Amino acid sequence: MLLLLPLLIIYLYGPRADRAEEITRPGRGWRSSLSPAHALRADAAWLLLAPAGLAAYMAYLGLAYDDPLAFSSAQxxxxxxxxxxxxGAWEGLVAAWAGARQLLSGSRDVVFFQAAGGDPFRVAAHNLLLFGFLAFGLTAAVGVLRRLPFAYGAYVVTALMLPLSYPSGPQPLMSLPRFLVVLFPVFMWLALVCEERRITGAVAAGSAIVLGLFVTQFAGWYWVA
Incomplete structure (x- = not known):
């Protein structure tokens, strides 16, 4: 679904460089936007290569480990x-709220988020940081849907549905930054916004500083994402 859905949307609606729009859309409005711009042809079968890769990997897992769904059960x-x-978005909000209360309390004696072990201040900071990435990701998803071709937005939304529907108990938004960093339409949208507001240099400098902080934490054996 993650790859097939946006590929199918690009095939039917564009943008495509290999052919011009073949179907005249009736008028304007939402009905026109739902009408495909390209006819479904036999070459659409090439899109099946996307799920074929997954099927081949599942076949390998079945032969090697007797579990074709090992990538899922390992979660x-x-x-x-x-x-x-x-x-997971709601659970992330709950964890972030508990984290804010933990830090504002200034005490480790009362643990507000008990699903995770370890230092409650560090747990609180992680959950707040991850919620910040969630806020950015949702804002970016809306921006991509508004500014870029619909297929790009479908790719971002579909990709975010996975981590936001399968949260981790101790850290609901665990690994969300890694899920976000591969979503290239997010950075296309961010580039558009930064150029329009003439803040590209400031955002690049801020990103470099954050990257340095994360690298320092990673080098010190701290869990980053």
């Missing part, structure tokens, strides 16, 4: 469970 080691569509 249990990270305590990931299905929490409903976007259920």
């Amino acid at each position: 249990g080691f990270w305590t990931r469970e299905f929490a409903g569509p976007l259920g």
Whole structure:
């Protein structure tokens, strides 16, 4: 779904460099936007290469480990469970709220988020940081849907549905930065916004500083994402 859906949208609606629009759309409005610009042809079968790669990998897992869904069942080691569509976003908000209360209390005696072990201040900081990435990701998803071709937005939304529907108990938004960093339409949208507001240099400098902080933490054996 992650690859097939946006590929199918590009095939039917564009933008495409290999051919001009073949179907005249009726008028304007939402009905026109739902009408495909390109006809479905036999060459659409090439799109099946995307799920074929997954099928080949599942076949390998079945032969090597007797579990074609090992990539899914292994998520249990990270305590990931299905929490409903976007259920992880709500759990991330709850964890961030508990984290804010923990830091504002200034005390480690009362633990506000008990699903995770370790230093409650560090847990609180992690959950707040991850919620910041969530806020950025959701804002960017809306921006991509508004400014870029719809297929790009579909790719971002579909990709975010996975981590936001399968949260980890001790850290609901665990690994969200890594899920975000590969979503290239997000950075296309960010570049548009930065250029329009003439803040590209400031954002690049801020990103470099944050990168340096994360590298320092990683080098010190701290969990970053």
